[in-house]
Amino acid sequence: MALVEAMSETRIANLALYRIGADTIEDIENPDTPNGWRCNQMYPQTRDALLRSHWWRFATDRATLSEDTTAPDFEWDNQFDLPNDFMRMKELYDSTNSYSLEGKKLLTNDDTAEIVYIKRVTDPTQFDSLFTEVLVLQLAVRLATTITGGRLLSRELNGELAPLMARARTIDRQETHTTGRADRPTWVGAHNGSGKVTTSIEEER
Numbered sequence: 001m002a003l004v005e006a007m008s009e010t011r012i013a014n015l016a017l018y019r020i021g022a023d024t025i026e027d028i029e030n031p032d033t034p035n036g037w038r039c040n041q042m043y044p045q046t047r048d049a050l051l052r053s054h055w056w057r058f059a060t061d062r063a064t065l066s067e068d069t070t071a072p073d074f075e076w077d078n079q080f081d082l083p084n085d086f087m088r089m090k091e092l093y094d095s096t097n098s099y100s101l102e103g104k105k106l107l108t109n110d111d112t113a114e115i116v117y118i119k120r121v122t123d124p125t126q127f128d129s130l131f132t133e134v135l136v137l138q139l140a141v142r143l144a145t146t147i148t149g150g151r152l153l154s155r156e157l158n159g160e161l162a163p164l165m166a167r168a169r170t171i172d173r174q175e176t177h178t179t180g181r182a183d184r185p186t187w188v189g190a191h192n193g194s195g196k197v198t199t200s201i202e203e204e205r
Contacts, residue, residue: 007124007132013039016139019157022147038146039139046139050131051118052088054169058128059121060090065106065113076100076107088118130168137161 005011014024017035025036028043051059065080072079082104092099092108092115099108106113121127127135141157 007127009043009124012124012132012136013043013139015136016143017147019136019140020144020147022143035143035147038143042142043139046142047122047135048087048120050135050138051120053165054172055088055090055118056128056131057172058126058131059087059118060116061085061119062093062114062116065115067113068105072107077109078111078113079105079107080113082106083117083119085119086117087120090116090118128168128172130164130171134161134165134168137164 010025010028013028017024017039023033023035025031025033025039028036028039031037031040061083063083065082068079068081070079071077079102082101086104089101089106092106092110092113094114095108095110097109099106099110099113101107106115124132137157137160141161144157
């Protein structure tokens with residue numbers, strides 16, 4: 001009986017390379033070929049951008065923030081240190097106040113800060129399978145132009161990517177028995193770092 005290879009960064013990179021008909025690599029952490037170097041450079045940013053693109057349940061975490069003893073110069077009463085693995089805000093828990101994310105700080109008028117957030121997950125064995133599928137395709141799109149110069153191939157892969165991303169997000173949102181506060185469209189919970197207020201979960205696409 002054949003053993004299934006555990007998911008790894010190298011395997012994800014090779015699946016992306018396979019999609020564009022390029023030579024695979026031995027180890028993404030120790031690149032000794034041009035393709036290996038490209039994957040080593042592109043993989044972390046592609047993964048992190050995908051993590052920030054959606055409220056992935058597998059990457060959701062909670063934290064009680066530590067207050068910074070230095071108060072903001074103006075506008076806000078308090079500021080708190082964000083977790084080192086912070087990627088995207090989902091909710092300032094049990095608060096009706098607004099807040100601002102500035103650098104690695106959360107600024108608010110609240111005296112305490114408990115957050116639900118998207119964290120940086122780097123272990124591929126912890127990825128949702130649909131997240132992995134989207135990551136492979138996104139990495140393939142980025143590699144296609146640099147390795148093959150194939151703009152047509154990039155367009156074809158992008159054509160696959162949009163419906164795949166929509167399906168992955170839809171399924172991810174459905175996998176809960178109850179709707180948490182972070183999944184309800186509120187001003188505080190749905191406010192993102194770009195300044196846009198998302199009025200419905202569906203708009204996140």
